[in-house]
Amino acid sequence: MEKIWIVGAGPGDPDLITVKGLKKLKEADVVMYTDSLVSEDLIAQANPEAEIIRTAGMHLQEMVDCIVERVKAGKMLVRLHTGDPAMYGATMEQVALLKEHGIGYEIVPGVSSVFASAAAVGAELTIPDLTQTLILTRAEGRTPVPEMEQLHKLASHHCTIALFLSATLTKKIVKELQSAGWADNTPVAVIQRASWPDQKIVRTTLIELDEAMRVNGIRKHAMILAGWALDPSIHEKEYRSKLYDETFTHGYRKGVKK
Secondary structure (H helix, E strand, O other), X not given: OEEEEEEEOEOOOHXXXXXXXXXXXXXXXXXXXXXXXXXXXXXXXXXXXXXEEEOOOOOHHHHHHHHHHHHHOOOOEEEEEOEOOOOOOOHHHHXXXXXXXXEEEEEEOOXXXXXXXXXXXXOOOOEOOOEOOEEEEEOOOOOOOOHHHOHHHHXXXXXXXXXXXXXXXXXXHHHHHHHOOOOOOOEEEEEEOOOOOOOEEEEEEXXXXXXXXXXOOOOOOEEEEEOHHHOOOHHHOOOOOOOOOOOXXXXXXXXXXX
């Protein structure tokens, strides 16, 4: 079956594409990418003879028609998606239409902005005895979310939450988390354009989130990380894993009794 390659471009820094993703980029006859989200420095590493197609101004059917025409002409086509294609990549709607033309796909994963954001603030999003769960979601805006995935319901777990595509909805976020019992002083980190040269980091608290976003002029391209794992002084607390506890036995080490 004819196919395209859907490649995760990573969060912004051109060095954060995977080795396999870069290899496919260099091999491609055609590269399609969202020019508002993917680094031009990364595109510069493509095959010099490749056709480069910018898709920010294209609607779904235009993109699919473009892909079908190239693939049917025997071209190897790479569709670069920002971050990892599994998260808010709108890949499945493209795939559904391509299947109608007998075109399959293979995905090369990429570094998600959520992990680039955690790296930017030096955070471990799961902390022993504090939180062992990370919820990846978004606040409800123009696009609805399923009833069971309303933010206040997810927040009832009181674990770490990463909010994509939600920079304009901070008032709603604060209200939803408060209604789930989150404390006003819950730590929040906002990372705009994680891993890009103009990356901006704002550390704040739940109650101050909306004002912090306003003062810093952040209304797009931002990841919001919320929860006590984001506590700037977390390293001073006594949260420790069993893995490196000298008294803990596992398959590679016998614990020492005290």
